[in-house]
Amino acid sequence: MSRISEATRGVYIISPTPFTDAGELDLDGTDRLVDFFLDKGVDGITILGVLGEAAKLTSGESDAFMKKVLKRVDGRKQVVVGASNPGTDNLVRFAKAAMDAGAAGLMIAPIQGLKHDEQVFGYWAEVLQRLGPDIPVCYQDFPQTTGVVTSVAVLNRLIDSFPNLVMLKHEESPGLPKITALRAASADGTRRRVSILVGNGGLHLPQELRRGADGAMTGFAYPEMLVEVCSRFHAGDAEGAEDLFDVYLPILRHEQQMGFGLAIRKEVLFRRGALRSAAMRHPGPKLSKADHVELDQLMARLERRLAG
Amino acid sequence: MSRISEATRGVYIISPTPFTDAGELDLDGTDRLVDFFLDKGVDGITILGVLGEAAKLTSGESDAFMKKVLKRVDGRKQVVVGASNPGTDNLVRFAKAAMDAGAAGLMIAPIQGLKHDEQVFGYWAEVLQRLGPDIPVCYQDFPQTTGVVTSVAVLNRLIDSFPNLVMLKHEESPGLPKITALRAASADGTRRRVSILVGNGGLHLPQELRRGADGAMTGFAYPEMLVEVCSRFHAGDAEGAEDLFDVYLPILRHEQQMGFGLAIRKEVLFRRGALRSAAMRHPGPKLSKADHVELDQLMARLERRLAG
Amino acid sequence: MSRISEATRGVYIISPTPFTDAGELDLDGTDRLVDFFLDKGVDGITILGVLGEAAKLTSGESDAFMKKVLKRVDGRKQVVVGASNPGTDNLVRFAKAAMDAGAAGLMIAPIQGLKHDEQVFGYWAEVLQRLGPDIPVCYQDFPQTTGVVTSVAVLNRLIDSFPNLVMLKHEESPGLPKITALRAASADGTRRRVSILVGNGGLHLPQELRRGADGAMTGFAYPEMLVEVCSRFHAGDAEGAEDLFDVYLPILRHEQQMGFGLAIRKEVLFRRGALRSAAMRHPGPKLSKADHVELDQLMARLERRLAG
Amino acid sequence: MSRISEATRGVYIISPTPFTDAGELDLDGTDRLVDFFLDKGVDGITILGVLGEAAKLTSGESDAFMKKVLKRVDGRKQVVVGASNPGTDNLVRFAKAAMDAGAAGLMIAPIQGLKHDEQVFGYWAEVLQRLGPDIPVCYQDFPQTTGVVTSVAVLNRLIDSFPNLVMLKHEESPGLPKITALRAASADGTRRRVSILVGNGGLHLPQELRRGADGAMTGFAYPEMLVEVCSRFHAGDAEGAEDLFDVYLPILRHEQQMGFGLAIRKEVLFRRGALRSAAMRHPGPKLSKADHVELDQLMARLERRLAG
Numbered sequence A, B, C, D: 001m002s003r004i005s006e007a008t009r010g011v012y013i014i015s016p017t018p019f020t021d022a023g024e025l026d027l028d029g030t031d032r033l034v035d036f037f038l039d040k041g042v043d044g045i046t047i048l049g050v051l052g053e054a055a056k057l058t059s060g061e062s063d064a065f066m067k068k069v070l071k072r073v074d075g076r077k078q079v080v081v082g083a084s085n086p087g088t089d090n091l092v093r094f095a096k097a098a099m100d101a102g103a104a105g106l107m108i109a110p111i112q113g114l115k116h117d118e119q120v121f122g123y124w125a126e127v128l129q130r131l132g133p134d135i136p137v138c139y140q141d142f143p144q145t146t147g148v149v150t151s152v153a154v155l156n157r158l159i160d161s162f163p164n165l166v167m168l169k170h171e172e173s174p175g176l177p178k179i180t181a182l183r184a185a186s187a188d189g190t191r192r193r194v195s196i197l198v199g200n201g202g203l204h205l206p207q208e209l210r211r212g213a214d215g216a217m218t219g220f221a222y223p224e225m226l227v228e229v230c231s232r233f234h235a236g237d238a239e240g241a242e243d244l245f246d247v248y249l250p251i252l253r254h255e256q257q258m259g260f261g262l263a264i265r266k267e268v269l270f271r272r273g274a275l276r277s278a279a280m281r282h283p284g285p286k287l288s289k290a291d292h293v294e295l296d297q298l299m300a301r302l303e304r305r306l307a308g
Helices: A027-039 A059-073 A088-100 A117-131 A152-161 A176-185 A205-211 A223-234 A238-255 A260-271 A289-307 B027-039 B059-073 B088-100 B117-131 B152-161 B176-185 B205-210 B223-234 B238-255 B260-271 B289-307 C027-039 C059-073 C088-100 C117-131 C152-161 C176-185 C205-210 C223-234 C238-255 C260-271 C289-307 D027-039 D059-073 D088-100 D117-131 D152-161 D176-185 D205-211 D223-234 D238-255 D260-271 D289-307
Strands: A010-014 A044-047 A078-082 A105-108 A137-141 A165-170 A195-198 A215-218 B010-014 B044-047 B078-082 B105-108 B137-141 B165-170 B195-198 B215-218 C010-014 C044-047 C078-082 C105-108 C137-141 C165-170 C195-198 C215-218 D010-014 D044-047 D078-082 D105-108 D137-141 D165-170 D195-198 D215-218
Touching: A010 A223, A027 A044, A027 A059, A044 A059, A059 A078, A059 A088, A059 B059, A088 A105, A088 A117, A105 A165, A117 A137, A117 A152, A117 D152, A137 A152, A152 A165, A152 A176, A152 D117, A165 A176, A176 A195, A176 A205, A176 C289, A205 A223, A205 A238, A205 C289, A215 A223, A223 A238, A238 A260, A238 A289, A238 C238, A260 A289, A289 C176, A289 C205, B010 B223, B027 B044, B027 B059, B044 B059, B059 B078, B059 B088, B088 B105, B088 B117, B105 B165, B117 B137, B117 B152, B117 C152, B137 B152, B152 B165, B152 B176, B152 C117, B165 B176, B176 B195, B176 B205, B176 D289, B205 B223, B205 B238, B205 D289, B215 B223, B223 B238, B238 B260, B238 B289, B238 D238, B260 B289, B289 D176, B289 D205, C010 C223, C027 C044, C027 C059, C044 C059, C059 C078, C059 C088, C059 D059, C088 C105, C088 C117, C105 C165, C117 C137, C117 C152, C137 C152, C152 C165, C152 C176, C165 C176, C176 C195, C176 C205, C205 C223, C205 C238, C215 C223, C223 C238, C238 C260, C238 C289, C260 C289, D010 D223, D027 D044, D027 D059, D044 D059, D059 D078, D059 D088, D088 D105, D088 D117, D105 D165, D117 D137, D117 D152, D137 D152, D152 D165, D152 D176, D165 D176, D176 D195, D176 D205, D205 D223, D205 D238, D215 D223, D223 D238, D238 D260, D238 D289, D260 D289
Parallel strands: A010 A044, A010 A215, A044 A078, A078 A105, A105 A137, A137 A165, A165 A195, A195 A215, B010 B044, B010 B215, B044 B078, B078 B105, B105 B137, B137 B165, B165 B195, B195 B215, C010 C044, C010 C215, C044 C078, C078 C105, C105 C137, C137 C165, C165 C195, C195 C215, D010 D044, D010 D215, D044 D078, D078 D105, D105 D137, D137 D165, D165 D195, D195 D215
Antiparallel strands: none
């Protein structure tokens, strides 16, 4: 079974969870969404994150959606499963179920309320130890949502202590120096160099790649851009990668509005045929007429740039 | 079926959820805990709140514990069921299941992230409307945990708009003036006077009763004190109520340490025979040897004071 | 004396405060900075904001810098003076001193800790009343720094109650719908239409102008772009405005990193000759070698785009 | 000149700043306040803290009040001066001025926004180094106000690195285990044992003394109780100390309401003749009629308990 590892790179798209207009889990629409992402060339799909509205699902719904995605992907690409949970017992239970079902690894964010280094380390030590050395974990480092700021010192200590911590989903912001510090810490070969995939919609992707990131694990309604940017960069064409990125930057920045942006992203995915409904579950933002008009304009501008 | 209402008063004890030392839900130990509370004379039991570690349970565990408690209580007293949920669809689903199983009402706290008055009102309008007029709701007003501060203006607007909002679990702190303002707002008889039960371990209970609270909905390991204080107060003996309260205040204040206090409370309930294990699920505080010694001293001091 | 008003539009650049490398207030370097901004065509200069590190100045330093800027500008353009203060007595004292010295108006952000609508309104009612009807005020609406979220309802109530509230520095983020809601609220002519200038480095400036903003009051190291974008937009060329904006967007986004971005902005202003030192007072971010290299690249890319 | 040191113990009362009803600094009323505290037997006075509304004073007012207090005390007891400041340059400037004027040491809280251990340590390293080894510092550890949580690891590292860090004003809450951990860290004699004085109104003073605190640095309107409790405890009568404490606990708990409590404290000090006005500067809480009645009752109950 293919697993994420320190060597993982490329684009792992964060997938929304499809709902019907009435708010029901749209299991039937899942295949279409999976196909859309695979068609755009992503290296993997990450489900049940913040964009996936994971907290609004019952345990049973999470389980059903996870299995449905894994079945459709059917091993063609890796699937990372979000397993963050306020309680560690159920985190571990669901995590093991996901791995048994064929997940390539887990994405976990720390619980809210962890303040100083020892608290952050202590939480992860418990989680990583309970999961055991065979389950690879991606650390979602997203203080804007969790309130937990993880120092480079703590990350290095965790990397040194737990071989199953193989990846960082880097989305502290501002966070460019953090990538540099992490890469410096493994530069002499004595410390493991873990995979770093960036989040935040990829708002600083070219800079992050130049500083040592290996790709992106983020939501963005045009995954083909992320794929091509990483591809060009890994082929040595950093400037060409950034040129393409800059074409999409206006709409990317628009999508990357905390909270509100999820509704925009679902709407674009709906317009592009990836979703059968743009609905988010309550509570969540809804687009007004003005929001739709604005999005029309930005999408049209993008098309003109791409055409010309 | 008995339901909570605007006329509800007295003591609704917030119940912990019993776990085994290994962290499993201790369904078998539930009857003992229920019996302890009923034996102390409480008017009701509230389950699946913060003290109940509700966020650390799966949907299935919450359901099983809720039904077990309702079965043991068997209509002798009212049971209020915590139904807070990041997603409204599943909040409503569980809430209706609880009412169908015999709950007397729901305790709900607003989701995190609501900032200004319109956001708070809008959230509740959706929730209260979806629940419908027949399901009585207790508003858990606990900004220390949710980060949501609810103004008196919003509360009054909700009271005026939704007859199923019948009770406030008041635990904004400091919050004494808020009780006075709420009571003033219904003083002339044109606005419904809802039930106000106070939380925060009852740290300011005598003052809160004098300002118009109807009782307490809180955790405290000596519920008999809360019951007797409310009883004396309602019998017109405010000073006698406060005299008794002050005897317990040293240990009450000790238990009322945010977060850490839950572990102390479970330990006292364990020592008093109400729980078969003081264990909290991870993540949660654990008592050290120094913590135990300190608790020994405070419990011994209380016993000496009670002995006269 | 020229004052800001509801009719104010265009670009009010937020000015940093110049320090020497040793951290002393660089009063001698102030003229050069003022000249730079005026040379770029701004409509006004706003001093002593967050970017101006106002909280790190003594009362005496603030006073000296304010007077120095006013003297150099000498009435050619408007100067708005930041007067936010944890205490209202000294806020009013400094505000009046600034107006006496020739300021065109004040920029004030609410104190931290205001939670619900009534608290926000109450704070402003006190401040605006003490200042009196003759001192025009710009409301800095920046919850990312203050923690205070101001609803449209509160803003409208303040606009209706206090004629000296003439301008909103809009930088709640995400915040596009808020502009639309504010403009809708004055659309029928019964409510005053105040000036809205946007902050956040202008990250969404084209969208904000389309929704009804009148310009920008923000820091950005290339003020000439902001000036030209507003100019094109006000001349009816919205698409041309956005075309120019998009050329600068990559570096604008880079500068618009909360906290860290201030150091980048001062560095670019230093490189462009506007500042004699890029130093910020402690505590504040410092650019590393990697940060400098990255900035080199982004500035070079901008120059190529502008050249080509 | 007498300085605070690792050996300091007893009660350092946190002093409010007296204002007139009109909000002017009441320098003339300062002597009376100082005399009140000295008369109650305190070991020192700490000025310009949160209770002292320091953030609402201009640089000039802080300077004047500091000198007035030092002059009245005239070396009879130690005066600790609050020097917290968003900017380090002016922090150091004022700190040195205070020491030159006769202060026994400084009380400093970290700036807001420090998240992980390295950030907290880095801030303090800069501050303590700039102050130099001859200026003794008390670390105000008050995350409820600053948002900065300081780990025991950071405190120990600072103690090991900077001999001028001689005292901790401990008011993280809950915080009892922290005292135990700090004392354990110096138990074997290899690390300096610094002075620990507790804050939070002394809400857990008996428990804190038993765990190794050396006294209290806090505001409380009945300082004579704090003095007597510490005195009994240091004389070996821990139970007698706690007996006395418990008598005052009801009103102490009432005063210890975050934010709101400052107004109550000033009112009690006014009633006891220590202040000529209970006024706080705007913004700040004001007592209503209901608040006054409630305070009447609590003060009367205390008097009855003391009378026996």
